[in-house]
Amino acid sequence: MTESIKDALRKAAMFCAYQERTQQDVRDxxxxxxVWGDDAEEVIAELIQQNYLNEERFAKSxxxxxxxxxxxxxxxxKQHLQQRGITGYNLDQAMKEIAPDDYRTTLADLLDKKRRTLRDDNPLVIKQKLVRYALSKGYESDMVWQVLGSED
Known part of the structure; x- marks a missing residue:
């Protein structure tokens, strides 16, 4: 390992120690x-071996x-993880970090909070705005409708 690669490894280790990163973050x-090509891959392999870089841990956090x-x-x-190069097993593990009960409760709380900020006399307009808001936050439409339906 040349001196410049050792230096890059030291800097990359500090970069990874600061917060969880993906392999793509480190490569960039x-x-x-x-540092690129085989040298970059050598640094990344060393970071993985020393446990500075762990994509499953990154995805979960x-x-x-x-x-x-x-x-x-x-x-x-899921979309943001995929944009950062996380797929397959690591993506599945990340999704398991979210407990179904917490997920539904969080959605219901978000909708309640949002409802209090909306000023409109028409309940259909309010419902439409709530649905749009929840979808923009990344919730599944069937879940949104279920939560809104259970509140009526």
């Missing part, structure tokens, strides 16, 4: 530092965080 950062902190639905979380 290495490119910015002028990303999904859990976006759900708990931002109230995102599974569709939006």
């Amino acid at each position: 950062r290495l490119k910015e530092w002028g 990303f999904a859990g965080g976006k759900f708990r902190v931002k109230g995102w639905g599974k569709r939006k979380i």
